[in-house]
Amino acid sequence: MLFHVQMDVQIPHSLDPEVAAQLIAKEKAYSQELQRSGKWRHIWRIVGEYANYSIFDVEDNAELHQLLSNLPLYPFMKISVTPLCRHPSSVREDDS
Amino acid sequence: MLFHVQMDVQIPHSLDPEVAAQLIAKEKAYSQELQRSGKWRHIWRIVGEYANYSIFDVEDNAELHQLLSNLPLYPFMKISVTPLCRHPSSVREDDS
Amino acid sequence: MLFHVQMDVQIPHSLDPEVAAQLIAKEKAYSQELQRSGKWRHIWRIVGEYANYSIFDVEDNAELHQLLSNLPLYPFMKISVTPLCRHPSSVREDDS
Amino acid sequence: MLFHVQMDVQIPHSLDPEVAAQLIAKEKAYSQELQRSGKWRHIWRIVGEYANYSIFDVEDNAELHQLLSNLPLYPFMKISVTPLCRHPSSVREDDS
Amino acid sequence: MLFHVQMDVQIPHSLDPEVAAQLIAKEKAYSQELQRSGKWRHIWRIVGEYANYSIFDVEDNAELHQLLSNLPLYPFMKISVTPLCRHPSSVREDDS
Amino acid sequence: MLFHVQMDVQIPHSLDPEVAAQLIAKEKAYSQELQRSGKWRHIWRIVGEYANYSIFDVEDNAELHQLLSNLPLYPFMKISVTPLCRHPSSVREDDS
Amino acid sequence: MLFHVQMDVQIPHSLDPEVAAQLIAKEKAYSQELQRSGKWRHIWRIVGEYANYSIFDVEDNAELHQLLSNLPLYPFMKISVTPLCRHPSSVREDDS
Amino acid sequence: MLFHVQMDVQIPHSLDPEVAAQLIAKEKAYSQELQRSGKWRHIWRIVGEYANYSIFDVEDNAELHQLLSNLPLYPFMKISVTPLCRHPSSVREDDS
Amino acid sequence: MLFHVQMDVQIPHSLDPEVAAQLIAKEKAYSQELQRSGKWRHIWRIVGEYANYSIFDVEDNAELHQLLSNLPLYPFMKISVTPLCRHPSSVREDDS
Amino acid sequence: MLFHVQMDVQIPHSLDPEVAAQLIAKEKAYSQELQRSGKWRHIWRIVGEYANYSIFDVEDNAELHQLLSNLPLYPFMKISVTPLCRHPSSVREDDS
Known part of the structure; x- marks a missing residue:
């Protein structure tokens, strides 16, 4: 079952750059793992924005929420x- | 080169239903031809709406405009x- | 799997009142059939508006779109x- | 008497995580107490958001405001x- | 129990002026009857607009919807x- | 001469709670004084929000601005x- | 007492051009009479739009509403x- | 050549009150100097807001930008x- | 003096196609004449829309309004x- | 291939003025280098705002994103x- 997901990232300027870098690295690893599993079918960068359009293929709404809320950058x-x-x-x- | 396209269709209630049906049939044929050519990579229905999210793969902006403005339902x-x-x-x- | 659905109805003033009455009667019968089947869990009127908030319980996105797009008042x-x-x-x- | 309530939570990143955790625990206890009393009929998570749609069943507007303004996370x-x-x-x- | 109600009126230019005049006269009579009963506490014209802010005093949500949906100009x-x-x-x- | 005024209050979380409490107490006293004088005809809480709808009865625009800009919570x-x-x-x- | 008024005009394409021309002529005469009386202090065209910003100098809200609602183009x-x-x-x- | 300018001021609560008072005093002097020169034709307070509507009379776009970007409160x-x-x-x- | 102009065209479906075609031809001729004179510096089609971004180089606001309000498609x-x-x-x- | 780009800059008031000045200087140098290369065809200041409209001439979407995301002020x-x-x-x- 497919869902279209738009993610806009806004990391606060006050966040420690090292912490930010770690979060971004974790985010990448997490995303790639989900892509390889087939759950996260597509991810495209929106030109000029810190944002993406993605397509998820999940069992149901609950699984989608679990995947999204576990994103390392979810709070931002x-x-x-x-x-x-x-x-x-x-x-x-x-x-x- | 990829583009994300959102299309919202609003056929006026006053349009002759037969004319509308013909346009919709032409739209489908046109869309499928472009999909088969690889230009129109994806098309998904937005649940509950007469609308779609699509992904186009084109040479440049001009080609994209030409493809979109030739949609039989483009005026609507x-x-x-x-x-x-x-x-x-x-x-x-x-x-x- | 649950979905929250907001429906705003706008029947054009130019529509033949008899046709409108028939559509509204069909809409009611269709809605009640789906409610009794358990697919349309809740429907509430928004006070002061020709609109409702509803909760649907469906198998997947495709079933929800099929149910919604078959609403007799869907075009409006x-x-x-x-x-x-x-x-x-x-x-x-x-x-x- | 029923009311539809949308709650969007935005806990500031600067809030002490321990304080936040305590507020969230209190929020859960408060919500469950009201759910068991029948005042808070439904609460659903909106997929991908720190937000919910809820249905309240209260005596009147004043009771609803009292219940909402006593939410531990109300200021956020x-x-x-x-x-x-x-x-x-x-x-x-x-x-x- | 009090409710704040904003009403914006948009009578279509195509409506027969005589029909419009009758509706407006009925609207006035209906409003004044409700004002005298105490249900419709206040009605103020918004300067420069065909609109009003009103305060209703009703038993519950259902009564408010009944009063509003019976407004002669409700469809507009x-x-x-x-x-x-x-x-x-x-x-x-x-x-x- | 009557004016409809909507006030949305947003006290920053960083404000010293004691200072906030003093401002809120001053706001209440100021409001009640104006209500008793007849200048501030009505004030209603919007359910679920730190906001109010009010009706002011003033001599002219200048008096209204003076009354509003002297609100202890005006900066917020x-x-x-x-x-x-x-x-x-x-x-x-x-x-x- | 001064008020800032923005007027956006939208004459329906279906209006008889002769009727429209008469309304526009009446509008101009009415506006100039009010300008000469000092009630309508300023009127400026917004560049590229069928719209104006105006400044009115009136006794009170009621007078302003009377002046505006008597504009020949008021319904549009x-x-x-x-x-x-x-x-x-x-x-x-x-x-x- | 005339321009309509809306200015909304939002001085951060964290700004040193003395610095803010100095900026506001400079802003007033600067505004009055431009008013006396004829460049800043009108300035009106919007009732209930820290905002104004103004009319500028300048040679061209470049002069308007220079005047506005030199406002002491421009960054806010x-x-x-x-x-x-x-x-x-x-x-x-x-x-x- | 340069101005950025966005034009969105919406020709009503009810307009006689022949009349529309004539207006569009006049629009093109008018635009090209202004482009050749240097007044209309640039015109670009927005991809997927019946709209353009343009750059005008004019003497003053009045000239710009005159040029725009004389566009054959201006009413649409x-x-x-x-x-x-x-x-x-x-x-x-x-x-x- | 041309793109219209709107950039709104919002440097936080808390940023060290010296750091801000360095970023702004780098931004100018970077912009001028791209302008001279022909990639950044036009840049215009929007009057009264810390913002610009620009026209870019690039090979494809990827190049545009690379140019934009390397702007020294991109995070703001x-x-x-x-x-x-x-x-x-x-x-x-x-x-x-």
């Missing part, structure tokens, strides 16, 4: 979730 | 385009 | 869907 | 209240 | 309801 | 003023 | 009123 | 500029 | 004007 | 990117 993100379903014009079997 | 759409690039955490080689 | 509604999950403070076993 | 919440009434299509006797 | 209004309660600084015994 | 308020006049349907002689 | 305007008072830095005696 | 202001021109209904020769 | 446009001046980092002598 | 900017293409009415060969 504004997240917006949109449920998706197969478009009647889609030619791809796996896009639903 | 509100379209919003966001340029994308590869996310530094992405594990997919082709998501840029 | 603005719908906004929010995925829900169990709140860690909830004492109800079935609210997820 | 943005709350939006919508009065509800029975929907003419509802099949549930107690949803009003 | 955008209504926004805010529940009120006694302010801790108020010196008026009846303002709650 | 967002204030929105709407001029009112007698509604043609009003049955109250003093609501203008 | 969106009006927004802001009460003004003398700025403490102003060097003009008559700007209040 | 949100400024919005609207170009004006003579309204076809204006009876004042100098309002353009 | 939403226009937003922003005054520009030379950026201190600009290396181009003529960009002001 | 809100950036909004709009893809452009040649307008059918344009007379300039190089505006695409």
Whole structure:
């Protein structure tokens, strides 16, 4: 089941740069692990912003919330979730 | 080069239903042709709305505008385009 | 799996009142059938508005879109869907 | 009498984590006590957000304000209240 | 129990002026009857707009919705309801 | 001459609680004095918010600004003023 | 007593051009009469828009509403009123 | 050439009150000097807000930016500029 | 003197296509004439929208309003004007 | 390939003025280098704001993101990117 997720990151300027760097490294590792597992299907950078559009493929709403709320940068993100379903014009079997 | 496109369709209630049906059929054929060519990578229905999120893979801005402005339902759409690039955490080689 | 759905109805003043009355009657029957099946858990009127907040319990996103897009008043509604999950403070076993 | 309440929580990053943890524990206890009393009928987590949709069943506006303003996290919440009434299509006797 | 109600009226230019005049006359009579009964405590014109701020004193949410949805101009209004309660600084015994 | 005033209070979390308590006590005394003088006709708490809707009865715009800018909590308020006049349907002689 | 008024005009495309021309001519005459009387102190065109910013000098809110609601184009305007008072830095005696 | 300028001032609560008082005094002197020169034609306080509407009469865009960016409170202001021109209904020769 | 202008075009579906085509042809001729004169420096299509960003180089506000209000499609446009001046980092002598 | 970029700068008041001055100097040098290379075609100051409208001419989305994210003031900017293409009415060969 697919969801469209927009993440806007806003790390406070007052955060210790070393702590920030560690969080960002953990975020990357966590994201890549989920991508490899197939849960996090796509992630694209929005040009000019510290933000991304992502596509998640999960069992249900609860799993999505668990994955998102465990993001290392979650406390510094504004997240917006949109449920998706197969478009009647889609030619791809796996896009639903 | 990838772009995120949101399309909201609002066909006026006054439009002749037969004309509307023809436009929708043409829209579907046009969309599927572009999907098969690889230009229109993804299209997902937004749940509960006459709207979609799509990913386009085009040569440049001009090609994207040409593809979008030729949509049979273009006069009845509100379209919003966001340029994308590869996310530094992405594990997919082709998501840029 | 639960979803929060807001529906705002705007029937055009130009619509034939008889047609409108028929649509509204069909809408009521359709809604009550879904409520009795357990798919449409709750529906509340927003005071002073031709609008409702509803809770749906469905298998997945696709089923929710199918239920919503079959609403007799769907062409005259603005719908906004929010995925829900169990709140860690909830004492109800079935609210997820 | 039912009310729809949206609560968005924003605990400042500067708050002592221990103080925050205590507030969150108190919040949970307070919420569960009200849920068991029947005043706080439902609480659902909004997926991907530190926020909830809730349904309150209270005697009147004054009681609702008293319950909300006593929330331990009240100083860190943005709350939006919508009065509800029975929907003419509802099949549930107690949803009003 | 008090509620703050904002009503914005937008009568379509295509409405027969005679029908509009009848609706406006009925609206006035209906409003004055409710004002005399004490249900509609206050009504003020917003300067420069076809809109009003009103204060209603009703038994519960259901009564408020019934009063509002019976407004002769209801189909042409955008209504926004805010529940009120006694302010801790108020010196008026009846303002709650 | 009547004005509708919405006041949203946002006391910064960093403010010394004792200073805040003193300001709130002064605010209450100031408000009650103006209410007794008839200048501040009504004040209602908006349910679930640290905010109020008020009705002021003043000589002119200048007097209203003087009263508002002297509020002890003025530096922490967002204030929105709407001029009112007698509604043609009003049955109250003093609501203008 | 001064008020800042923004007027946005939106004459429907379906209005008979001759009727529109008559309304616009009446509007101009009405505006100039009020300007000469001193009630309508200033009127400026907003560049690129069918809109104006104006300054009115009236006895009270009621007079302002009467002047505005008698505008020949009033049914086709969106009006927004802001009460003004003398700025403490102003060097003009008559700007209040 | 006239411009409509809205200035919203938001001095941070953390600013040293003495520094703030000096800035405000400089702001007043600067404003009055420009008013006397004819560059800053009008300044009005918006009732209930730390904000003003102003009219500037300048040679060109560059001069307006220079005047605004030299305001002592500029770093604490949100400024919005609207170009004006003579309204076809204006009876004042100098309002353009 | 430079201005940034955003134009959003919304030709009503009810407009006779032949009339629309004539207006669009006139619009193109008018635009190209102004571009050749140097008044309309740039015009770019916004991808996916019936809209453009343009840069005008005019004598003053009045000239800009005259040029814009004479656009053949002006009655079907939403226009937003922003005054520009030379950026201190600009290396181009003529960009002001 | 052209892009319209809006940059709003908001340097926190708490930033060391010397650090801010260094960043601003670096920003200017970086901007001028890109302007001279032809990548950053235009930059205009928005009158009355610490903001600019710019036009970039880049190979693709990725290059644009790289240029923007390397801006010395990037952490203090809100950036909004709009893809452009040649307008059918344009007379300039190089505006695409």
